[in-house]
Amino acid sequence: MPDTGASDAFVAFERVQKSYDGESLVVKDLNLSLPKGEFLTMLGPSGSGKTTCLMMLAGFETATHGEIKLDGVSINNIPPHKRGIGMVFQNYALFPHMTVAENLAFPLEVRKIGKSDREAKVKRALDMVEMGDFGGRRPGQLSGGQQQRIALARALVFEPELVLMDEPLGALDKQLREKMQFEITNLAHSLGITTVYVTHDQTEALTMSDRVAVFNDGRIQQLAPPDELYEAPQNSFVAQFIGENNTLEGTVQQIQGDRCTVQLANGEVIDAKPVNVTQPGERTRVSIRPERVEVNPELGDTAHTLKARVLEFVYMGDIFRTRLEVAGNRDFVIKTRNRADQERLTPGQEVAIGWLPEDCRALDAD
Amino acid sequence: MTDAKGDATEGSAGPMMAADGTPLKKSLARALRMQKMRALMLIAPLLLFVLVTFIAPIADMLFRSVENDIVSDTMPRTTAVLADWDGQGMPPETAFEAAYFDLYIAAERKLHTRLGTRLNYEQTGASSLFRKSGRGLDDIGEVYQDQFEDLDEGWDEAMPWAELMGDPEWLSEQAAWTKGARQPEFILRDGIADLLPRTAEQYEAFALYLQDEDNKSPLDEEPWSAVHTALYEDLAAGDLSGYSGPRADMLVAADALVDSPDFETVSFARGFEDIDEDWADPEIWRTIKLYSPEMTPGYFLNSVDMQLTPEGVEMRPDNQRIYMLLFKRTIFMSMVITCSCILLAYPVAYILANLPARKANLLMILVLLPFWTSLLVRTSAWKVMLQQQGVINDVLVWLGLVADDSRLAMINNQFGTIVAMTHILLPFMILPMYSVMSTIPHTYVRAAKSLGATDWTTFWRVYFPQSIPGIGAGSILVFILSIGYYITPEIVGGTTGTFISNRIAYHISSSLNWGLAAALGTILLAVVLILYWAYDRIVGIDNVKLG
Ligand SMILES: Nc1ncnc2c1ncn2[C@@H]1O[C@H](COP(=O)(O)OP(=O)(O)OP(=O)(O)O)[C@@H](O)[C@H]1O
Ligand SMILES: [Mg+2]
Numbered sequence: 001m002p003d004t005g006a007s008d009a010f011v012a013f014e015r016v017q018k019s020y021d022g023e024s025l026v027v028k029d030l031n032l033s034l035p036k037g038e039f040l041t042m043l044g045p046s047g048s049g050k051t052t053c054l055m056m057l058a059g060f061e062t063a064t065h066g067e068i069k070l071d072g073v074s075i076n077n078i079p080p081h082k083r084g085i086g087m088v089f090q091n092y093a094l095f096p097h098m099t100v101a102e103n104l105a106f107p108l109e110v111r112k113i114g115k116s117d118r119e120a121k122v123k124r125a126l127d128m129v130e131m132g133d134f135g136g137r138r139p140g141q142l143s144g145g146q147q148q149r150i151a152l153a154r155a156l157v158f159e160p161e162l163v164l165m166d167e168p169l170g171a172l173d174k175q176l177r178e179k180m181q182f183e184i185t186n187l188a189h190s191l192g193i194t195t196v197y198v199t200h201d202q203t204e205a206l207t208m209s210d211r212v213a214v215f216n217d218g219r220i221q222q223l224a225p226p227d228e229l230y231e232a233p234q235n236s237f238v239a240q241f242i243g244e245n246n247t248l249e250g251t252v253q254q255i256q257g258d259r260c261t262v263q264l265a266n267g268e269v270i271d272a273k274p275v276n277v278t279q280p281g282e283r284t285r286v287s288i289r290p291e292r293v294e295v296n297p298e299l300g301d302t303a304h305t306l307k308a309r310v311l312e313f314v315y316m317g318d319i320f321r322t323r324l325e326v327a328g329n330r331d332f333v334i335k336t337r338n339r340a341d342q343e344r345l346t347p348g349q350e351v352a353i354g355w356l357p358e359d360c361r362a363l364d365a366d
Numbered sequence: 367m368t369d370a371k372g373d374a375t376e377g378s379a380g381p382m383m384a385a386d387g388t389p390l391k392k393s394l395a396r397a398l399r400m401q402k403m404r405a406l407m408l409i410a411p412l413l414l415f416v417l418v419t420f421i422a423p424i425a426d427m428l429f430r431s432v433e434n435d436i437v438s439d440t441m442p443r444t445t446a447v448l449a450d451w452d453g454q455g456m457p458p459e460t461a462f463e464a465a466y467f468d469l470y471i472a473a474e475r476k477l478h479t480r481l482g483t484r485l486n487y488e489q490t491g492a493s494s495l496f497r498k499s500g501r502g503l504d505d506i507g508e509v510y511q512d513q514f515e516d517l518d519e520g521w522d523e524a525m526p527w528a529e530l531m532g533d534p535e536w537l538s539e540q541a542a543w544t545k546g547a548r549q550p551e552f553i554l555r556d557g558i559a560d561l562l563p564r565t566a567e568q569y570e571a572f573a574l575y576l577q578d579e580d581n582k583s584p585l586d587e588e589p590w591s592a593v594h595t596a597l598y599e600d601l602a603a604g605d606l607s608g609y610s611g612p613r614a615d616m617l618v619a620a621d622a623l624v625d626s627p628d629f630e631t632v633s634f635a636r637g638f639e640d641i642d643e644d645w646a647d648p649e650i651w652r653t654i655k656l657y658s659p660e661m662t663p664g665y666f667l668n669s670v671d672m673q674l675t676p677e678g679v680e681m682r683p684d685n686q687r688i689y690m691l692l693f694k695r696t697i698f699m700s701m702v703i704t705c706s707c708i709l710l711a712y713p714v715a716y717i718l719a720n721l722p723a724r725k726a727n728l729l730m731i732l733v734l735l736p737f738w739t740s741l742l743v744r745t746s747a748w749k750v751m752l753q754q755q756g757v758i759n760d761v762l763v764w765l766g767l768v769a770d771d772s773r774l775a776m777i778n779n780q781f782g783t784i785v786a787m788t789h790i791l792l793p794f795m796i797l798p799m800y801s802v803m804s805t806i807p808h809t810y811v812r813a814a815k816s817l818g819a820t821d822w823t824t825f826w827r828v829y830f831p832q833s834i835p836g837i838g839a840g841s842i843l844v845f846i847l848s849i850g851y852y853i854t855p856e857i858v859g860g861t862t863g864t865f866i867s868n869r870i871a872y873h874i875s876s877s878l879n880w881g882l883a884a885a886l887g888t889i890l891l892a893v894v895l896i897l898y899w900a901y902d903r904i905v906g907i908d909n910v911k912l913g
Contacts, residue, residue: 058812058816059815060812060815080812080816081815081817081820081821081824082818083816084818085816086816086817087812087813087816089809089813091807091809093807093809093810093812093813094813095810095814095828095832097831106814106817106827107818110817110818110819110820110823154817155816155817158817
């Protein structure tokens, strides 16, 4: 994992704020820095300000407050066309009146690169996305996935050090999307370019990125590598947003180091790891991943277990997905691997469930 | 990665078959035909409407521009005789004879003035010549009529003529006819056409005219003097002494009179010359001969300042040339108007398309505002603005830019027409441009900038090419509208700023030379179609978007 110290940051947002209407902030105090070569994904629900951040970086929106630096230099006052940032748009934005090759040559032409050089580069870029035979076509004659590749090639053909992509795969079907995810990450890493990628598809974010910045309400909720994000969400928004998650609400009873006990609404007590809680009596929401829950656990005497009733059992091939009613929550899901000796629960059955305390995170209540 | 040409090799073994074994092409064609039929049914009412109100009038106009059957219809005998005439010197006496009978009937039917008007387009003076001749032809016939009458009162009465010429059966039917009923159609008596061919022809024409147009009975009216003239000719040519039909005594006596040396005759040529000296000039005869075919290129030649002469097609004299100038002026001014519309409309459309919706709507209303004002009001407003004592001149004088005694002439000339029409046609340019520009996504501009293009390059290489369809659509619209524009040039054009359409309107409503108007209109239509074709070749009509 690259070091993220601000000193060698290639791209840096420093206390950036943005308001469109002068009344509400769309981006609130954004601090973000990423080193050269990193693949960073901005993930968040719709309207959380991801595109706005990207546009500020590209220069199409101006930051209301704060500074954006590229390679240590503030770029607030540099017009977009001088920033040298490659960009892939959600609808590809390939120029319809130019052929694919002309589209690719465009950034080279405006940089006054000679004809032979230009042609060589266009060809190399087309080959890179395996579209060598399509140079003479118009964008309208290409499929969505092909257009996507061309858009990518065009953003890369002038060898920018930073590439921005705003939901570039949004319009593709699932299979193609997965293929393209793979290709994009491969390309980005092999070329060593720094990438800022926007999506609201969390799988995409987890599979592609070095680090993910989870946006909500104009703020970065958590900035972490995918595994950390999934396994150690910092707040209940992130826990909810990333992956499947079970929550139980309760009050903190006592905290001892990295252990605490939480009393649920129905009086039952569970073990958890305090993350966002500091003192007993606080309201909390605990979060447990479905695959970390054990049925009829053997966890030792000190551990608490909960009573649960099976509501539904779904056979999904590689896993079983069982929905339980736990402490009044009827949407408590557990996932178990389909092993030969794995018990299949039947609806109506009463079981006990439990988990390792470190898998259950006591987060903020809202 | 898929190969672009991969699918071409697959079907090379033979034609592709549909599931039922028929060739795929055939079943596809069948499926498409059904679709087309259904589509055709849906548009049938509109098609009919267009056909009746649009195609038919145009076809009629195209036809009128070459139609010329009035000459051969009105003067059938004359044109037949003149067909053999070489056009040198004076035509033969037979031509005058034919013209006498043709014009006599035409004059009775009151068709000779129409013919005169028609020939007047080709030769000035023809109109008055024919009007005069219609009145004067009686003088020729009266010479014979009087002499026959002096011989026997019966020659000036209806019944003897009817009995001489008419079929006996018809006579009795006609006698039984009462006003209001249908007249039994006149039938020539058996053998009379062999005996008195010219007389029979003339009398028949007279009788039929009487029955059809006047609704009078041939039994009550004495015939025209042309019939008497014909009788003289027949009697002079043949010997009737052996005749023994009805009214034999009258006819034999008349024959004897004609053969006597005292009988006074006039030659047709002299008679015509007495009516008007112009008949003695071969010019009018040449004109008649030239325009005797049923189709004529004359109107078209006239439309391009040429004329048909016995020697062939040649340019009109300089002082009569007007239409080419008007065509050139019309096209030139339409182009100027189109260009100025493009220049003015482009920024407006651009702003409209890139402004936030609320402001754009307001601006749109301003653009559309002229549509809610009468065209006449708008044009007249320009008159107020541009005239010598008008607002603009007043302001210029007040500012001291122009001396009071040398105010600018900005109206009743080309400048005025261009200004007013640019203003009037501007919305037709703005709207298509706007509708195209508003579909150009803003991301293209952003994409171009992110690729390193400056504002100007972005506009010129990315935005402008995509807005061309709007310019194309607007240009076609404005150009075609202005090339046929009438009201504004009429009001503010003066003499130097009028269009060909003003001339067409003049021929339609004032000079009533519809053939020429039709030819001018046809040429205008052809010019528009040619330009449209050229435009299609150069820009491509697929590139035109109206919305
Ligand atoms: N040009 C604009 N003018 C005014 N408000 C805007 C503008 N662009 C975006 N906003 C507002 O700013 C907020 C953030 O928008 P942004 O496009 O950054 O969201 P996003 O995270 O990219 O969402 P999505 O995932 O749907 O693309 C939204 O509430 C949006 O309504
Ligand atoms: Mg967005």
